[in-house]
Amino acid sequence: MTTADGSQRAQGWTAAVRQRLGLGRLLPLGGPADGAWISERAATGVLRRAVGGPGPVLLELRIAVADAGAAPAPQVPPPPSALPPGPLRIEAMVAATAHQPIPAAAAALRSALLTAAARRLGLVVDEVDVQVAELLDTEPERAEPPPVEVRPADPESAAGRAAAGVTGVATLTRVLGASVHTGPDHVRVELATDAGYRALDVARAVRAAVAQAVDGNPPVAVLVTAVTEGPGAKGSSAG
Structure with missing residues (x-):
C-alpha cells in the first residue's frame, strides 16, 4: 500500500467518524413496538425549520430522554447506542426580543415545538424547556438552516429495494455502515x-415492506439519519 493510499483511507475513516458523531443521539420514534429511530441532527433540523418564523431565535436545541427511570424494552434490536423508547424532553436555548412578552413568546415556542415534533416526526415529547439566554434590542435577521447533507446508497438487496420503493423515502443512507444491516x-x-412525510x-411503512421482502419475515428496525427537502416536501401528514 502506498503512502497516498494510506492517506486516502485515513481521510475516509476520519470523515466517516465525523459523520457518525454528527448524528447526535439516536432518538426513538413512536413507541416500543415501532422499531424506529431518528438522529438528533435530523430531528432538530426539522424542528428549527418549523419554528423559524417571528419570535424567539433558537440558539441551541437538544433532545434527550425525559425521565431517567426504567424504559420499556424495544421490541426490535435498536441501532448501536440508540436511546430506548420512552418520552423525550426538548431543551431550547433562545434569544428573545422586546416585541413580545417573554412568557408568551416562550409558551408559543413550546407549543410550536410540541406540534412539530408530533406531526412532522412522530416523536413522543413530554417536556419542552425553553430558556432565554439573551435579550435582543431589535429583531434579528433569520438564516435558513444549512442544507441537509446525506450519504446516499444504492439498494443492493431485496430489503434495500423494498425500503427504497416506499413513498416518503428520499434515499437509503450509509452512516453507521451498510444501508441494510x-x-x-x-x-x-x-x-x-422526505420532509413532506412524517x-x-x-418508518412504519418501510418496516412492513422490508419484512415482506425478506425470507422469514424478520423483525425490522429503521434508522432515519436525515430529513430532506425533496420534491414531495409540501406539508406533513399528521397520522
Whole structure:
C-alpha cells in the first residue's frame, strides 16, 4: 500500500467518524413496538425549520430522554447506542426580543415545538424547556438552516429495494455502515425521509415492506439519519 493510499483511507475513516458523531443521539420514534429511530441532527433540523418564523431565535436545541427511570424494552434490536423508547424532553436555548412578552413568546415556542415534533416526526415529547439566554434590542435577521447533507446508497438487496420503493423515502443512507444491516435476528435499514412525510409513518411503512421482502419475515428496525427537502416536501401528514 502506498503512502497516498494510506492517506486516502485515513481521510475516509476520519470523515466517516465525523459523520457518525454528527448524528447526535439516536432518538426513538413512536413507541416500543415501532422499531424506529431518528438522529438528533435530523430531528432538530426539522424542528428549527418549523419554528423559524417571528419570535424567539433558537440558539441551541437538544433532545434527550425525559425521565431517567426504567424504559420499556424495544421490541426490535435498536441501532448501536440508540436511546430506548420512552418520552423525550426538548431543551431550547433562545434569544428573545422586546416585541413580545417573554412568557408568551416562550409558551408559543413550546407549543410550536410540541406540534412539530408530533406531526412532522412522530416523536413522543413530554417536556419542552425553553430558556432565554439573551435579550435582543431589535429583531434579528433569520438564516435558513444549512442544507441537509446525506450519504446516499444504492439498494443492493431485496430489503434495500423494498425500503427504497416506499413513498416518503428520499434515499437509503450509509452512516453507521451498510444501508441494510442483516443480523442474526433482525434487519436494520438506514435511510433519509422526505420532509413532506412524517418520519414515523415512513418508518412504519418501510418496516412492513422490508419484512415482506425478506425470507422469514424478520423483525425490522429503521434508522432515519436525515430529513430532506425533496420534491414531495409540501406539508406533513399528521397520522
